[in-house]
Every structure is written in structure tokens, then in C-alpha cells.
Amino acid sequence: MHPAPPISATAAPAPTLKKTGTKRSAPQGSPHVCNDCHRQYSRPEHLARHIQTHTLGKRFPCPVCGKAFARTDLLRRHTQNHQNNDGTKKRRTGSAAANTGRDDDLHAQFTDFLCGIMFESNDSESHSFDESTFPALNFCSDVSLELNEADYGLMDYLNLNLELPPDSQSLNSHEEAANLVKLRREMSSIWSNDDKRFATEAEENPWGSNQAHLDVGGDTDCSLSAMEESRKKLYTVFSDKVALSGRDGVLGLVLATCKNGEMVQKVSTTFPSLETMDGFVHMFLASHFCEVSNFIHFPTLKLKDQLPDWLATVVACGAVRTSAPTIQRFGFAVQNSVRVSIALKLENRGDITSHMGLLQSTVLLQDLGLWSGYRSKIVAAESYLSFPVSVLRSKNRYRRAAYPHVEVHADDEGQVLEEKWKTWYNRESWKRIVFHCYVRDAQWSIHCGTNPLMSYCELALPLPEPSELWLAKTATEWKRLYLKILADRPKRVPCLGDLMRDITVLTANLEYLDVQFTISIYLSTMWSLIHEYNQLSSVHGSRSFSNRNLAGSNSNTLLSERHQELYKELRTFRQLHVQWGAKVAMSPQQNMMLHLLMMHLHVCIEDINMFLGHGGEELMRQAYPSLKQWSESTEAREALWHAAQTLRYAKMFPPCTLRDFWVIALFQAGLTIWVYGIVTSASKRKQRQAVGGLRRSGSMASSRPVPRIPGRFMNEPLFLDGEDGTAVMRYLSMGQGQPLIRGPARGSKVEGSVQASPNDPRDCIDAVREILVSNYTDKMEQLPTLAMNLKLMMEHLSRVGARV
Structure with missing residues (x-):
């Protein structure tokens, strides 16, 4: 194969090539145009590949029919057509048979069958994979999240129909994916990122509207019903309601991000009512309460005492959890307003940890963005994932010294007991938000295949204490449960390091820890260890199912042993859980x-x-x-x-x-x-x-079938x-x-x-x-x-x- 010369967009045409046809005139400003034939291309690599046909010609002939091609992949596809009806290739003759080398054998491993499935068979030179892709499994939507005129009208519908039962079928607002004829284009479109769509998505002003009409009345009714159901489920744990001052605070926060008077007027007149906003809040709180890693202390939560940023964040999270696209867009618009507000507060105060509500809002906004499914929201949330991690680290919230032991006595009453309870649940709130970020960090690492931001080595803080104490409604109830559950517990609460050194520590402390939360923390740490193993295996080109690595040398024995240790650790944990029985159910x-x-x-x-x-x-x-x-x-x-x-x-x-x-x-x-x-x-x-070919050639006796255990x-x-x-x-x-x-x-x-x-x-x-x-x-x-x-x-x- 002749080496290809450097390619540039201004490469001189080859004088030996005869040009045919009429030149196509390139439009003014076209970025990638061939100077010889004026063909236009949208990508520079397509133009570079085309110029090779001018400068180098069709230098890869078919050994069977003699037809020449400009690229080796086109030749390989062409040679697939030289087959009999029974699927066997025609025999090569002369020098072609002698020139079949190792490179062809490697490509042959990617079988003809797979080529037919994974690639199109058209000899086209304009298809290629887009290298500028997102990490694996990052499937995002680029649908605009702007509120349109129909959405503003539906806000009034929302305010008037809060008690309506769901009597309409949900409508799917997502556009159907394009019917792609050829599979190669189809597989490429799964991973490709359209930069133009990504760049034009309206993010700065989500309250703007230039979108088509969207009829979502049925979805709105279902969402209203879901809000009522969430409020009823949460009532036994949390019954507080949003005050009118709270709604005004959220409205003021949103209006501060509007850019003109017309938008202010539109948002003010269509903003959800107090009852609707209260439904959004309870919908999210009901969901958060059921999470293993919840960090909001419901017994002391007073909505009227919360910052407008916190309340607006909860409203946004609740609205996005509904099934109506209009309400979801409203939620994302509120999220954007809160993000701007918190950024301004951080710039003015410089310390977000001065108020727990601001840190909780930041973490909830990140949760909302990361799992939203919208590309712009994911990118925005991922860009400041390290912010709460760094804040908690700088305040020594990963150290045991930040969580001193609280002594509780049977004669503690009144103000003394209230202060001890307040000290305990404040410290537990910090502890739980740290571990919530840790669990989410592991989940995002699994999703993207990236390194976790938080290291298990630095988390020396105690593990979360029993959820019964966390949910105690009063100081008196907390004291009773504390003396009942933790009276005989050692003062030193186990930490993550104790758990990783000996998993049986969890068995010895089942009554003294929030077991469900601790299990999630343990599994998140195991992912960090598995990810470290995968990285080492990737560097060494080693696979657990092979005795030899991808380079052909012996596999690293240490990696093989590490793989066995990690799997044994997880199997031991699984067996340990079985021993716990019904006492602790995963x-x-x-x-x-x-x-x-x-x-x-x-x-x-x-x-x-x-x-x-x-x-x-x-x-x-x-x-x-x-x-x-x-x-x-x-x-x-x-x-x-x-x-x-x-x-x-x-x-x-x-x-x-x-x-x-x-x-x-x-x-x-x-x-x-x-x-x-x-x-x-x-x-x-x-x-x-292969078997068919052996039978026809009469060499069946030399084949050795793979042994199968009878x-x-x-x-x-x-x-x-x-x-x-x-x-x-x-x-x-x-x-x-x-x-x-x-x-x-x-x-x-x-x-x-x-x-x-x-x-x-x-x-x-x-x-x-x-x-x-x-x-x-x-x-x-x-x-x-x-x-x-x-x-x-x-x-x-x-x-x-x-x-x-």
C-alpha cells in the first residue's frame, strides 16, 4: 500500500485524471469544497477522503474481476459480492491468493454476517462515524424546553382544575425517531451528537416561546391526580403546606430572571396558584421520602422558614416528575431561575455552607439535571458536580471530628433535650448529604464510565444512624428510641473503612445503623474498586476470560487475582444478606x-x-x-x-x-x-x-469440533x-x-x-x-x-x- 500524502483542502488536482460531467458551483461561504470538481462536503474528513481519489486514484484492484477502488473498505465490501449462492467465496488465483496476509485474517474475523448487519452495503464515500460523541449510555434529548403560548394558557387550566380526576389518556409529546433505512447510519445516529441542535437549544431564557402548539390536557389531568395522591401519602409524615409568602418568594425569584417587561407580565399572570405549587412540593417530598439516601429532615421541616431558593428547587423537582410536558417545562424553567439565584448568592456571600438549604438546593438541582434526559441540562449539571464535593471537603465534613458523639441521658428534659436533638439531626443531615453525593457519584460513574469524584479513602465520617431516630417526630420520641436502640452501642460508630476491611462489621451493627443506606454506600464503594480494576485491565489489555492479553503476552497474574477477590467479596456479601433473613430485607x-x-x-x-x-x-x-x-x-x-x-x-x-x-x-x-x-x-x-466449505473440499476429517460436555x-x-x-x-x-x-x-x-x-x-x-x-x-x-x-x-x- 502506498502511503497517502498530507491532505489539505487546497490540494492540487492530479493532471492525469480525466474529469467528466459538469462542475457544480459551490455556494458562497461553503466550508468544505473540492477545488477540482467543486463537490461540497459538510465534514472535513469527507473532503479529505474525496481528494485522495484525485491525488492517488483508484489504487486497490479486485483480485477476482479487476475493478479498482479508492479505499480498502470499499474493496472489502465489493469482494463480498464474489460469492456463490451457497455462501462460499470464489477461489482466488495467481498472486492474489499468495498475498493474503495477516491483516486480511484480522478483518475476516469481523464476519461477513456482521458486516451485513452492522454496515450498509452501498459503496458510498460520504458516510462515516462522528467522533465527537458523548460518553457511553448518555442518550439525551435536544427538544427545546422553552414555554410557549399554549403552555402559558395551560397554566390557567392547571390553576382551575386542581381537583379534576384523570379522565383522558396521556399523550406522547416525544417525536418518533427517523426511520433509517441503512443500519450503519442507524448505529451511527445512536451515538452521534448534532452540534447545531445542541448549540441552538434555548437555555438562557426558558420562559421564551417560539414553539408549536402542544395539546396536553389529558396529561395535565393525570398530573393533578398524581399530586393529590402524593399529598395523601405524605400526610402521615409531613402535613405542612406552602404559605402565600412562599409562593410570592418563588415568583419573585423567577421574575428576577425575566429579561423584559412583557415576559414579566406573562409569567405573573400565568404563574401556578398556591394550591398547585403546594401539590408540586408534596409530589417531590413524597418521592424523596421513599429514597434510601434522603437527607431532608421531615420532622423539623417548616416550609414557611425555607429560603425561596430551596422552595423553588422543590417546586421544580416536583413539576418535572409529572407526566405533562407543559408542567415539566415549567419545572425546568424554575430550575434555571434557581440556578442563577444561587450563583448570585454564592458570589455575594462566598460560603454556601452558611445555610443548609442552599447546599440542599444545589444537590437537588444537580440530581434533576443529571437524570433529566436533556443534553443541555445534563451538561450544565455535570459541569459543577465537583462544587458540593469540594465545599463539603473544605468544611471537613468527611472527617470524624465533625461528628462528635451526643450523650443522651434518661433525665434529659426540656430545653436541654431539644438542644441535643437539634445537634444530632443537624449533624446527621450533613452526614446524609455527604453520603447521598457519594452514592450519586458512583451511579454517574457507572453511567458514563468516568472516575468517581469522591474517594472512599477520605470518607472517615461515621455511617448513618438508624432511620427510626432520623424520623422521630419530637425530641421526646427521639430520646426514647435513642435509649432503646443505642443504649448499649459503643461510642465509636463504624465508618466506611471499617466496613470495607471486614464486612461482618455490618452484621454486628445492624441495630445501630441505617442498614439500607449503609448497603447502598457499601455497593457504591465496591463500584469504585471494580472501576479501578477495569482501568488497570484496560491499560494492560487484559481480560478476565483470557489467559493472554490483547497484545499476546501472558496476562497480569495480579489482575486475575484481583478479579477473583472482588467477585468473592460481592458473593460473600450476598450470602451474608441471606443469613440476615427477614430481619433486614434488601x-x-x-x-x-x-x-x-x-x-x-x-x-x-x-x-x-x-x-x-x-x-x-x-x-x-x-x-x-x-x-x-x-x-x-x-x-x-x-x-x-x-x-x-x-x-x-x-x-x-x-x-x-x-x-x-x-x-x-x-x-x-x-x-x-x-x-x-x-x-x-x-x-x-x-x-x-466453514463446515460447508470443508465438506465440499473433502477435508472434513481434518476439522476438530469444539468439545461439548455431555x-x-x-x-x-x-x-x-x-x-x-x-x-x-x-x-x-x-x-x-x-x-x-x-x-x-x-x-x-x-x-x-x-x-x-x-x-x-x-x-x-x-x-x-x-x-x-x-x-x-x-x-x-x-x-x-x-x-x-x-x-x-x-x-x-x-x-x-x-x-x-
């Missing part, structure tokens, strides 16, 4: 997180992302040999089982709670199963072609998303059995659910999509934006799987 979220971590230990998500085109066609080809080797190993069966268990616990989520990080965990599990099905189908196709359970069906048992152990250790996964249960009968084999990628990804959709169908709720984006992504993958 939630579906925690079980889902546990199996997701174990799945990450048995599959390289980076390889899967590259195989999907996240990085270009060449990286896709490089990832296939590794995934093929993985699919034939015990590691693949382990990964499939943990992925299926992740789906199992996803089906246990209460209605309308499969959102935020958990929908990403569901998608990662489904993606692992889907890739396994694609790769195994490609391998089987290649084996069938057994009478080879055809026994087993459900990977079911209970652990003997059949599962036979499958994991010897590969015996026919694995299946199930979709969501239909009604109350699990037997009525859809069943799919991991070897069928389309059915499997459809089952995963149904699990997501079924979590919202019963309540007639519209999917959250992030969940909707992933649902559309799975529809893309289903179309890919249909080609198998």
Missing part, C-alpha cells in the same frame, strides 16, 4: 445494584460500547474478536445470569419508580444480553459456512431471571441447559410473560423494553424523558436484532 434497587456490579466484573462494557460504534468502524472491528472470545467463555454465562437477575429485580420496582439511574442499569443489563446474541449468531453463521440436561429450559438453583449451577459451570429470560408478568401470572432466549437478540431487547414500559402502563403515565430516550434506543437495537 430492596429491589439494592439487589439490582448488586447484580449489576457482578455483571460488570464479567463483561467489558468498553468493548460493548466500541462494538456498537462508539468510536468508529475500526474500533468496532477491534472489539469483535474480544467479544467473540468472551461469548464462548464461562465469564459470558456468569454475565448473562447477573444481567438477567438485574432484569428480575427491575420487574419488582413499584409502579412509576423505574427511572433515573435504575433505567440505565436496566439498559446496561439488556445491552449485555443483546450483544451476546449478536456475537453468538455471527459465530454460528461463520461455523456453518449431559442429560442439555435441553432442559432454565430461567436466568429466576431463583438460584441446581439448574443454574449446571449452566454456569458446564453450559448445560437452554437459558431463557422472561418479560414482565401479565396480570398476576408470571407464566403468561414473554420468554426469550439470549441467542435471540431481538426478542431479548424487546423483553427488556417491555419491562421498562410495563412499570408505567398500569398508571397510564408517560415515560420520563431519559426512559423514553432509552426506549427508543432499544427499538433501534431491536431492528438490528431482526436482521439476525
Whole structure:
């Protein structure tokens, strides 16, 4: 192959090439135009590739028919057409057969079958992957969040119809993804980032309006009903209501960000009523109360005492959790106003920790942005993720010294008891917001594959204390529970380091800690250790399923041992939880997180992302040999089982709670199963072609089939998303059995659910999509934006799987 000369947009045309046809006139200002033939291109690499055809000519001839091509990838696609009807390639003759080298063998590993699925067959020179992509699994929407005239009109509808029951069907406001004819374009569009759409999204003034009319009356009715339901559920724990002064404070904060008098007038006349705003607040508080990592102290929460920034943040979070796009846009507009307000307060005061409400608002705004599903909100939230982390670190909130022990005596009464209670819950509030940021940091790291911002080594603060104490309504009740639960507890509360050194410390302190929160903290730390292992494996080119790394040398023994230690640690924790019995039950979220971590230990998500085109066609080809080797190993069966268990616990989520990080965990599990099905189908196709060729050439005796462990359970069906048992152990250790996964249960009968084999990628990804959709169908709720984006992504993958 001749080396290509440096390419520039002004490269001189080759005099030997004969130009045909009429030159196309380039419009004035066109950025990438060929000086020879005046062809226009939207990307510089497309122009550079085109100029090569002028300067170098078609220098890659076909060894069969002699037709020449300008690029090697076009030649490879062309040679695929030189096949008989039985699928075997025509025999090469002469020097062509002798010149088949190692490079061709490597490309051959990316089978013809996969080329037909993952790439279009058109010999076009204008398609390529967009390298400027977001991290893996960052599926974002670029829909404008501006309020339009119809939205302002619906605000009045909201104020007048608060008590209306839901009697209309939810409308889906999301635009359907474009029907992409060729799969290569389809796979590329999944990961590509359209810079123009990203740059023009209105962020500075979300109260502006130039959008089309949007009819969401039915969704609005459903959202009003949901607000009433949330208020009733929360009433037993928190019954305070928003005061008129609170609404005025939020309105004033929002009006401060309006740029002109017309906008001020429009916002003032259509701003939600006091009752509607109170519904938004209770909708969010009901959701936050159910979170394991909640950090708002409900027994002492007085809405009238909160800063307008805090109240506006809670209103925004509640509005975004509704199913009506108009109300969601209102929530995001309020979020933008609060973000500007807090930034100004920080600039003037310089210390956000002077008021707990400001720090809580900052963390909640980040939570809202990170899991919003909108690109601009995600980028804005991610850009200042380190802010609360740095603030808490600078105030020594990661140190044990910031949380001295509070002594409680039986004779403590009156003001003394009130002061001790206040000291305790203030310190516990700081502790819980630290660990909330830590858990969220781990979740975002899993989502993006980036390094966590918080290190487990620096968290020396005590673990959260029992939730019964945290929810005590009065100082007297707190004292009674404290003396009952913590009377015999040692003064030194265990920290995260104690837990990681010996997990049995948790068993010895079950009564003295918030066990559910502590489990989430422990699993977040295990992710940090797994991520460190994955980074080292990536540097060394090592894989847990191979004795040799990607460079061909022996794998690092230390990495292999580390992999075994991490998996043993998680298995020990799982067995330890079984020993706790009904005394401490792990939630579906925690079980889902546990199996997701174990799945990450048995599959390289980076390889899967590259195989999907996240990085270009060449990286896709490089990832296939590794995934093929993985699919034939015990590691693949382990990964499939943990992925299926992740789906199992996803089906246990209460209605309308499969959102935020958990929908990403569901998608990662489904993606692992889907890739396994694609790769195994490609391998089987290649084996069938190879066997057919051997039979025709008469060399069948020299072939050596892969040995298979015999057994009478080879055809026994087993459900990977079911209970652990003997059949599962036979499958994991010897590969015996026919694995299946199930979709969501239909009604109350699990037997009525859809069943799919991991070897069928389309059915499997459809089952995963149904699990997501079924979590919202019963309540007639519209999917959250992030969940909707992933649902559309799975529809893309289903179309890919249909080609198998």
C-alpha cells in the first residue's frame, strides 16, 4: 500500500485524471469544497477522503474481476459480492491468493454476517462515524424546553382544575425517531451528537416561546391526580403546606430572571396558584421520602422558614416528575431561575455552607439535571458536580471530628433535650448529604464510565444512624428510641473503612445503623474498586476470560487475582444478606445494584460500547474478536445470569419508580444480553459456512469440533431471571441447559410473560423494553424523558436484532 500524502483542502488536482460531467458551483461561504470538481462536503474528513481519489486514484484492484477502488473498505465490501449462492467465496488465483496476509485474517474475523448487519452495503464515500460523541449510555434529548403560548394558557387550566380526576389518556409529546433505512447510519445516529441542535437549544431564557402548539390536557389531568395522591401519602409524615409568602418568594425569584417587561407580565399572570405549587412540593417530598439516601429532615421541616431558593428547587423537582410536558417545562424553567439565584448568592456571600438549604438546593438541582434526559441540562449539571464535593471537603465534613458523639441521658428534659436533638439531626443531615453525593457519584460513574469524584479513602465520617431516630417526630420520641436502640452501642460508630476491611462489621451493627443506606454506600464503594480494576485491565489489555492479553503476552497474574477477590467479596456479601433473613430485607434497587456490579466484573462494557460504534468502524472491528472470545467463555454465562437477575429485580420496582439511574442499569443489563446474541449468531453463521466449505473440499476429517460436555440436561429450559438453583449451577459451570429470560408478568401470572432466549437478540431487547414500559402502563403515565430516550434506543437495537 502506498502511503497517502498530507491532505489539505487546497490540494492540487492530479493532471492525469480525466474529469467528466459538469462542475457544480459551490455556494458562497461553503466550508468544505473540492477545488477540482467543486463537490461540497459538510465534514472535513469527507473532503479529505474525496481528494485522495484525485491525488492517488483508484489504487486497490479486485483480485477476482479487476475493478479498482479508492479505499480498502470499499474493496472489502465489493469482494463480498464474489460469492456463490451457497455462501462460499470464489477461489482466488495467481498472486492474489499468495498475498493474503495477516491483516486480511484480522478483518475476516469481523464476519461477513456482521458486516451485513452492522454496515450498509452501498459503496458510498460520504458516510462515516462522528467522533465527537458523548460518553457511553448518555442518550439525551435536544427538544427545546422553552414555554410557549399554549403552555402559558395551560397554566390557567392547571390553576382551575386542581381537583379534576384523570379522565383522558396521556399523550406522547416525544417525536418518533427517523426511520433509517441503512443500519450503519442507524448505529451511527445512536451515538452521534448534532452540534447545531445542541448549540441552538434555548437555555438562557426558558420562559421564551417560539414553539408549536402542544395539546396536553389529558396529561395535565393525570398530573393533578398524581399530586393529590402524593399529598395523601405524605400526610402521615409531613402535613405542612406552602404559605402565600412562599409562593410570592418563588415568583419573585423567577421574575428576577425575566429579561423584559412583557415576559414579566406573562409569567405573573400565568404563574401556578398556591394550591398547585403546594401539590408540586408534596409530589417531590413524597418521592424523596421513599429514597434510601434522603437527607431532608421531615420532622423539623417548616416550609414557611425555607429560603425561596430551596422552595423553588422543590417546586421544580416536583413539576418535572409529572407526566405533562407543559408542567415539566415549567419545572425546568424554575430550575434555571434557581440556578442563577444561587450563583448570585454564592458570589455575594462566598460560603454556601452558611445555610443548609442552599447546599440542599444545589444537590437537588444537580440530581434533576443529571437524570433529566436533556443534553443541555445534563451538561450544565455535570459541569459543577465537583462544587458540593469540594465545599463539603473544605468544611471537613468527611472527617470524624465533625461528628462528635451526643450523650443522651434518661433525665434529659426540656430545653436541654431539644438542644441535643437539634445537634444530632443537624449533624446527621450533613452526614446524609455527604453520603447521598457519594452514592450519586458512583451511579454517574457507572453511567458514563468516568472516575468517581469522591474517594472512599477520605470518607472517615461515621455511617448513618438508624432511620427510626432520623424520623422521630419530637425530641421526646427521639430520646426514647435513642435509649432503646443505642443504649448499649459503643461510642465509636463504624465508618466506611471499617466496613470495607471486614464486612461482618455490618452484621454486628445492624441495630445501630441505617442498614439500607449503609448497603447502598457499601455497593457504591465496591463500584469504585471494580472501576479501578477495569482501568488497570484496560491499560494492560487484559481480560478476565483470557489467559493472554490483547497484545499476546501472558496476562497480569495480579489482575486475575484481583478479579477473583472482588467477585468473592460481592458473593460473600450476598450470602451474608441471606443469613440476615427477614430481619433486614434488601430492596429491589439494592439487589439490582448488586447484580449489576457482578455483571460488570464479567463483561467489558468498553468493548460493548466500541462494538456498537462508539468510536468508529475500526474500533468496532477491534472489539469483535474480544467479544467473540468472551461469548464462548464461562465469564459470558456468569454475565448473562447477573444481567438477567438485574432484569428480575427491575420487574419488582413499584409502579412509576423505574427511572433515573435504575433505567440505565436496566439498559446496561439488556445491552449485555443483546450483544451476546449478536456475537453468538455471527459465530454460528461463520461455523456453518466453514463446515460447508470443508465438506465440499473433502477435508472434513481434518476439522476438530469444539468439545461439548455431555449431559442429560442439555435441553432442559432454565430461567436466568429466576431463583438460584441446581439448574443454574449446571449452566454456569458446564453450559448445560437452554437459558431463557422472561418479560414482565401479565396480570398476576408470571407464566403468561414473554420468554426469550439470549441467542435471540431481538426478542431479548424487546423483553427488556417491555419491562421498562410495563412499570408505567398500569398508571397510564408517560415515560420520563431519559426512559423514553432509552426506549427508543432499544427499538433501534431491536431492528438490528431482526436482521439476525
